[in-house]
Amino acid sequence: MKKAFSLIELSIVVLVIGILTAGVIQGSILVSNMRIQTAKSLTRSSPVNSIKDLSLWLEAASVDSFDLTLDDASNPSSNSVNKWYDISPYMVKNHATAPETNNKPTLTNNAVNGLPALLFDGTDDILNNADLFTGSDISMFAVATNNAITGGGYRRIISGYDDGYYYFGLSNGSDQFTTFYGDGSWVDLNATFSGSATMYNIPKIYSSVLNGSENAGYINGTSVGISTQSPGKKPYLTGYSVGSFSSSATAQPWSGYIMEIILINRAITTEERKSIESYLGQKWGIKVS
Numbered sequence: 001m002k003k004a005f006s007l008i009e010l011s012i013v014v015l016v017i018g019i020l021t022a023g024v025i026q027g028s029i030l031v032s033n034m035r036i037q038t039a040k041s042l043t044r045s046s047p048v049n050s051i052k053d054l055s056l057w058l059e060a061a062s063v064d065s066f067d068l069t070l071d072d073a074s075n076p077s078s079n080s081v082n083k084w085y086d087i088s089p090y091m092v093k094n095h096a097t098a099p100e101t102n103n104k105p106t107l108t109n110n111a112v113n114g115l116p117a118l119l120f121d122g123t124d125d126i127l128n129n130a131d132l133f134t135g136s137d138i139s140m141f142a143v144a145t146n147n148a149i150t151g152g153g154y155r156r157i158i159s160g161y162d163d164g165y166y167y168f169g170l171s172n173g174s175d176q177f178t179t180f181y182g183d184g185s186w187v188d189l190n191a192t193f194s195g196s197a198t199m200y201n202i203p204k205i206y207s208s209v210l211n212g213s214e215n216a217g218y219i220n221g222t223s224v225g226i227s228t229q230s231p232g233k234k235p236y237l238t239g240y241s242v243g244s245f246s247s248s249a250t251a252q253p254w255s256g257y258i259m260e261i262i263l264i265n266r267a268i269t270t271e272e273r274k275s276i277e278s279y280l281g282q283k284w285g286i287k288v289s
Contacts, residue, residue, distance in 0.1 A: 096127035113285035122255025211267035
């Protein structure tokens, strides 16, 4: 009887553990779903939807934002991204597409603030678009996490090309936010902003407002510098690349997560910039100053 009773007790313990484990898993799934639904609600109600001259809006909180390839059926969080859809409310869309199978970033669930994000491997992941057109004054926002070691070389979140060149990412030999443009010599307007050295593996909101000869940069809503050099040639972009340089997937590749990118085809006001940064901070769990 004692042995049978012990087996019954053991069965009860196993059953209780199973119930508790199932509850934890279900609770975790519920929390994850709630975070995603909240993020979707923030996206729908954000000021980005009504802002004038919005040219590009890429965001990772919804699986509907992507065309995916399931790499591993046993691991739903492992998905190669074939295309990142532009969700801007305007008719003209500027989707970003992977050029080759081995150049695809990975959509990773529960990556940042409980939300999905695109993981770029720091080697050859890239998404391209050849149709985007902008004027010479633009405003750029990106939410990203740098996983590269300090001194890992120039690393591009997004860059533009054609008549002029536009760079938005981190600079060579440091962890400083850098954004500049020029005529291919990369000397016309180069703003390497200080005050941003502690960037490793921490999600940040990077912002830049390019207005004539003035290029102002912000991290999490705080100004980190203004360049007022006169450019030799202003960019008129007819395409862009996410995660690397347009001419080569292995040139200056991004290493880490990219969660959201917003491009506006003009220099926005301070009030507009702050409202967009506030939305991004609330959505991705980043404190904005």
